[in-house]
Amino acid sequence: MHITFYKAGKIPIPPALYGGTERKICWIIRGLLELGHQVTLIANAQSHIPGVELRPPAPDATDPAHWHRLIPPATDLVQIWDNPSVPPPKPCLLMVSGNGRPGETFPRNTVFISQHHAANHGSRHFIHNGLDLNEYTCAETRGDYAIFLAKARWAVKNLPGAIDVARRAGLELRVIGSRNWPLNLQRRLPAIRGVRYLGTFGGDEKHDLLARARCLIFPIRWEEPFGIAVIEALASGCYVAATPYGSLPEIVTPAVGCLSNRVAELAAAVKNPGLFNPRVCRDRITSGGFTHLDMARKFVACYERILAHGTLGDPAEPAPATRPGFHAKKLLPWHD
Numbered sequence: 001m002h003i004t005f006y007k008a009g010k011i012p013i014p015p016a017l018y019g020g021t022e023r024k025i026c027w028i029i030r031g032l033l034e035l036g037h038q039v040t041l042i043a044n045a046q047s048h049i050p051g052v053e054l055r056p057p058a059p060d061a062t063d064p065a066h067w068h069r070l071i072p073p074a075t076d077l078v079q080i081w082d083n084p085s086v087p088p089p090k091p092c093l094l095m096v097s098g099n100g101r102p103g104e105t106f107p108r109n110t111v112f113i114s115q116h117h118a119a120n121h122g123s124r125h126f127i128h129n130g131l132d133l134n135e136y137t138c139a140e141t142r143g144d145y146a147i148f149l150a151k152a153r154w155a156v157k158n159l160p161g162a163i164d165v166a167r168r169a170g171l172e173l174r175v176i177g178s179r180n181w182p183l184n185l186q187r188r189l190p191a192i193r194g195v196r197y198l199g200t201f202g203g204d205e206k207h208d209l210l211a212r213a214r215c216l217i218f219p220i221r222w223e224e225p226f227g228i229a230v231i232e233a234l235a236s237g238c239y240v241a242a243t244p245y246g247s248l249p250e251i252v253t254p255a256v257g258c259l260s261n262r263v264a265e266l267a268a269a270v271k272n273p274g275l276f277n278p279r280v281c282r283d284r285i286t287s288g289g290f291t292h293l294d295m296a297r298k299f300v301a302c303y304e305r306i307l308a309h310g311t312l313g314d315p316a317e318p319a320p321a322t323r324p325g326f327h328a329k330k331l332l333p334w335h336d
Helices: 020-034 064-068 115-119 159-169 182-188 201-211 230-236 263-271 280-289 292-309
Strands: 002-006 039-040 079-080 092-093 145-149 172-176 193-199 213-219 239-244 255-257
Touching: 002 020, 020 039, 020 230, 020 292, 064 280, 079 292, 092 292, 145 159, 145 201, 159 172, 159 213, 159 263, 172 201, 172 230, 201 230, 213 230, 213 263, 230 239, 230 280, 239 280, 255 263
Parallel strands: 002 039, 002 079, 079 092, 145 172, 145 213, 172 193, 213 239, 239 255
Antiparallel strands: none
């Protein structure tokens, strides 16, 4: 098949720093290429994936017809990442990575990123995120520190909770996702009461820190759609101390982490690394279906269904819509 991907925005694919959606697009495309499919990418002009034709849209173009004209005629299906105001002139699949706004509706051929995420939007169609395991290493000897990996300024990511857990466990916390100071001055500061703020970065530096960390502390306080940081940590051999919200129970089993909304319970797990095995954590990626090839195969099945029947599910199914009363930014319980 020939699949065309369209992703608007200023972040290239793959991203140099932060960009969970853009990294996921890269992993899907790599998987499709490995499975023998052809891919065209309409995205930021700095994007580059070997084996993929890039067709960058004009930076200031706002008319959907502009990027529609960039779709190659031989395209079988278009995959998009933003709810379209005007559908493209080809069969189309929308992948939703975030939580919808109250009352927002989506096209019938929409896929979400976890079972819980789909249910919050009145759908049963989801595909878990998957990563390229070859990008991540798992050191046999682990360092004496934990990682927080998320946008630190978002209250729903609960950095204060992660700090509390780490301090109670007596373990240094290294924060990836905090603000970058001029000249990266935050890197020169010593740990402040057991917390080291490293700023925002990606690539090999992030992978090296994860490969040697004891665990990921991820005490989110919202309906997490998925949490790529969680599978990145597991791929690196880190066990996970997290809250049981959103998609987390679909990813974190008792063999690879602890789920609780209580500080004391998470701190006890962080304090006892002997409860978890780094190799078992890494194996969770393959056994759980969280690789880029697992993800690509599931997308291919969706493409085939749409091309054969015009729709992912029963035509009588209602179109997906954000569940009434669902508020993504509402803070969920967090206990001392």
